[in-house]
Amino acid sequence: MDKQRGVPPDKVSRRFVNFVLGLGFSGILSGFAGTALAYLSPRRDSAVTSDFITGRDGVLRPDAIGENRGVVGRSRLGKILVIRKGNRLFGLQARCTHLGCTVGWDGVAQQVECPCHGACFDIRGQVLRGPARQPLAQIELVVGDEGVQVAPPAT
Numbered sequence: 001m002d003k004q005r006g007v008p009p010d011k012v013s014r015r016f017v018n019f020v021l022g023l024g025f026s027g028i029l030s031g032f033a034g035t036a037l038a039y040l041s042p043r044r045d046s047a048v049t050s051d052f053i054t055g056r057d058g059v060l061r062p063d064a065i066g067e068n069r070g071v072v073g074r075s076r077l078g079k080i081l082v083i084r085k086g087n088r089l090f091g092l093q094a095r096c097t098h099l100g101c102t103v104g105w106d107g108v109a110q111q112v113e114c115p116c117h118g119a120c121f122d123i124r125g126q127v128l129r130g131p132a133r134q135p136l137a138q139i140e141l142v143v144g145d146e147g148v149q150v151a152p153p154a155t
């Protein structure tokens with residue numbers, strides 16, 4: 001026993017080891033909890049502040065979308081599927097209403113398809129085949145020389 005402090009030396013060292021182990025265990029638990037929270041919380045497009053829809057090469061230009069093709073871009077409303085049919089561009093929310101996968105345009109089948117569970121929608125977002133039950137939201141677009149934009153909210 002340590003006569004100066006009145007505490008046996010082996011108890012001090014055990015306390016210290018328990019403290020260090022507890023600290024390490026808490027750190028590991030915090031890491032798991034942080035990872036789980038980051039996985040569960042949806043990604044936000046907070047960096048997108050303008051109404052322009054952006055793709056891999058910057059602002060989405062109308063001439064970059066070929067006839068009967070669909071392109072998914074990002075906007076302040078999230079991912080948007082822009083489809084060209086003739087001179088017209090159609091905008092749809094690209095997040096499947098079933099479980100949230102990103103949908104795409106199938107130019108051969110002439111429908112929007114979800115790769116995850118096979119839901120299909122028409123060009124106006126109406127459900128053609130489940131498991132999705134709700135339509136995709138239509139997005140009003142403004143097409144200009146500078147690019148394709150999401151229409152500002154009606155006032």
Ligand code: FES
Nearest residue numbers: 096098099114117
């Ligand atoms: S997430 Fe689209 S069909 Fe399931």
